[in-house]
Amino acid sequence: MKQSVGQILKVSLVIILVLAAGFILLNPWTRNSDDSRHTLSFWSCSGQKEDVPFIVTAFNSAQDSIRVISNAIPWQEQEKKVLTAILSDNPPDAVSQFIPIVKWASRMALIPLDKFIERDHFDTTAIFPALWEEMRWQGHIFGIPVSSASYAFYYNKKLFRQAGLDPERPPKTWAEVIEYDKKLTRYDKAGNIIQMGFIPFYKSRLVASQNSPATAIIIAWEKGASFLSKDGKTVTLVNPALIEATQWILDFLKPYPIHKIEAFSAGFGYGDQQAFAAEKVAMMILPNIFPDYLRIHAPNVEYGIALTPTMPGCQMASSTGSWWIAIPRGSKNPEAAWDFIKFSASKKVQLDAYSVMDQNLFPANRLATADSIFLRDGKMQIFVTHLEHAQSPTIVPMAHDVFWREFYTAQEQIVFGNQSIEKALGTAQTIIQHELDKALTYDEYVRTKMNFFDK
């Protein structure tokens, strides 16, 4: 018995030592206590050219009272980082992201900016309307777009010449796209596709190929489709415009067995293996970043930029998205953060950023894009026109990710020939509507429990 008591003591001692070692050794790493009076912490996403964003350097040198300290967060898991930062009650004072702002706004994670906008007479008309509308949630504005993505129709001049097409005359209608595509598509001896004119459903789920908007949605927008009722409560995916747009895709695909396109598009990859950069697809809708992308990865591609084709009698349509800056709930210094945001969105800073950053960032401020310095490069007018005709890809704000997952699933079912257009879109619509209903009931419940706007 005596021995067993000694033994228990011994084991306890080891355990205590181990646990103590754990805590003691960690002591030097306690919370740092920076004086935060004059600093403003700002998070942006990784992978931008400059380690410190241009607007931060510009702001820090433009005034003396506030010093912005910028921190990059990894692009891949940015949402988790921001989510946990908000939960920690110690978020950055300002944050910049590219995801739909409504994701945060609808969850009361951001401070509404209305009172700042009113007080400082912030010129809301200077921002492109499609970008501005994205910032709105239930009548309040939650962020300011600083730079944006605009799209255009890129085509490969060399491949056009090889196919006997005029390299200065890109297609103007979607019917012409089908026509051009037939001339631009090439096969090897075994009958495999080695080059295509256009791909209407660029695989958006494979990680390697995320940067082209969905052609069917673009065409549906041209035809005036609206996917969500005015009150935001009813989703309509089975609408004539989208059905016709999807029918166009099926018409386009008629000459091709689907497995051949699949085999062909499996060859797309990262970097220089992006379909357009690798000169595998001759026509694509791509963002304004692409001239720069091509300069880096495939400088020999000889390309032209044109307006996106249209259906007969329709107005052009395009997609967009913006890098907004917002102030998270729990920000220590919203006033300073607002000053920084206002500064970043101003015409002068946007123009400077544009010229320094080498076409990487497209201004969100229309006044900047109307400036002659900006329009020096002829291509820019095309992107501006696209932005004027753009609609937000945040189509069902309360069920954004579900919407796109279901849309792509439906599109896959249709092009694989598994389901009719109506059936696939109908299934998707039911699922999205169900998620939306759930989100709305939860939202109503939360309103009875938390009142954020009065605070």
Next chain:
Amino acid sequence: MQKTTKNPLYRKQARLGYLFVAPWIIGFLIFSLYPIVMSFYYSLCQYDVLRVPQFIGLGNYKELLGQDPYFWKSIWNTLFYTVVRVPLVIFGSLLLAVLVNNAVKGIRFFRTIFFIPSIITGVVLSALWLWLLNPQYGLFNSILAVFGIPGPLWLQSPHWSKISMVLMSLWSIGGGRMLVFLAALQGIPTALYEVVDIDGGGWWAKFRHITVPMISPVIFLWTVLEVIFSFQVFTEAYVMTKGGPLNSTLFYNLYLYYKAFDDFSMGYASALAWVLLVIILVVTLMQFVVGKKVVYYEGK
């Protein structure tokens, strides 16, 4: 003598048993209990992480079992993956371990080479596999072409996408699995093999009659663990296919992830998690029942 509970030796062992296991129990109470309880509570709620949870009873469970098409789809995908993967991975890594258990010159170098694929992560992993599985120029189809076999579309085909994921995990068996088997093989007395040598038994006889029974506790370990891991497969699909094509790689945990972090339906995701826990628990208990009969413990 030892079986009676009144035995003082046994009582002493019992006391010490609790003491030795105390770090885990304390750790569980401090770090794990609260999150586990909360996740169960959330599974009974509508909850989006940033706002207050709304209690809805069994609503989430009813919905996922009754009307969610992706629940069954993802169960099927995961089950298929598990059934194909677990035997292949166990057998493959055991063979690899036997191979590197040879005390030939330069074996440390070979082991290191086999180990390397298991430490490649993230985007690099995804870029690498886009190359390996490229239907036209990839390594696999190039090798198949040498034998005149037309390779499949791999990730691009709903029929092969899950098999591609199995391949991805087979590629990295030189990591933990090979190591653990190797450590176990080191414990087998060489004298036992010499007996087979004397009897004139070959490589297979040694493997079948000595290696496998002697390390059966570790084979059992990996079978249980691999089933748990396979049911939770996530990374491969997340970095490569995002669930496509045609939701053929929408694995259970990937679907759960979409619910939790894309849709912010943390309540629903929690319900999915608890259903998965029950499934894995039942499968594991079944394995323990079977394992009691099959596994050979020298200690018993």
Next chain:
Amino acid sequence: MRLNFKTYQTTTTYLLLICAAVVLILPFIWIISTSLKGNESIFAFPPQWIPKDFHWDNYAKVFTKMPFFVYLKNSVFISVMTILGTLISSSLVAYAFACLKWPGRDWLFIFVLGTMMLPAQVTMIPVFVLYKQFGWLNTFKPLIVPAFFGGGAFNIFLLRQFFLTIPKELFEAARLDGCSEFRIYWKIVLPLAKPALATVAILTFMMTWNDFLGPLIYLSDKLKGTLALGLAMFVGQYQTEWGVLMAASVLVMLPVIVLFFLFQKYFIRGFMMSGIKG
């Protein structure tokens, strides 16, 4: 005759080893080769194994684009502490499950395993909130301290299975000699389980070294980052510099490879045998 058989066996072994090695090393060679390329035709098909011109500057850029040595220090500290905590605490717990008899043991063991079965995605947020209550955010504590409390179900299970293969006579002999349980654990079981402990150490190291999500959500200061976190910073929406990213991942993988190579001396044969015979 016997000698011939041995030579034949060795030759076959080498043949198999070399075949497996060639297939398994290709990806790594591909990564190294990519890490030395410029942006143009970096992923060209079929792969260009030897770059046209060697971009050593990709490696230089890794050091200028992230505070490499600060991150290295952080990663090493977190890994070493985690390994230490895991080894000691998981072997203690595994000893209780494998070598001692006490009421409720088998049920508690299933319970321990059960903690592995709940997907971490749903406990991540409550765990985060818990550490926030502890005031541990933006410190290394959430990444290290839990390792000292049990070391995780995986390691406990692994060591338990190894401890179970130790012949029972050893324990009984030691107990009859009046050896205390702690002494048996320390002097008999741990030395016998060296290969298993080495395995736990290297696996824990791999997991901690590559862990991205933990450092991501718990650490916010730039200088508190880890290598895995720094690696993720090279990936952007469009501007991923693949050459630099590959160079960085080679640099991050290197310590793991070296350590693995060195650790193998703990996979020694025969130790156990002398234990049984003696």
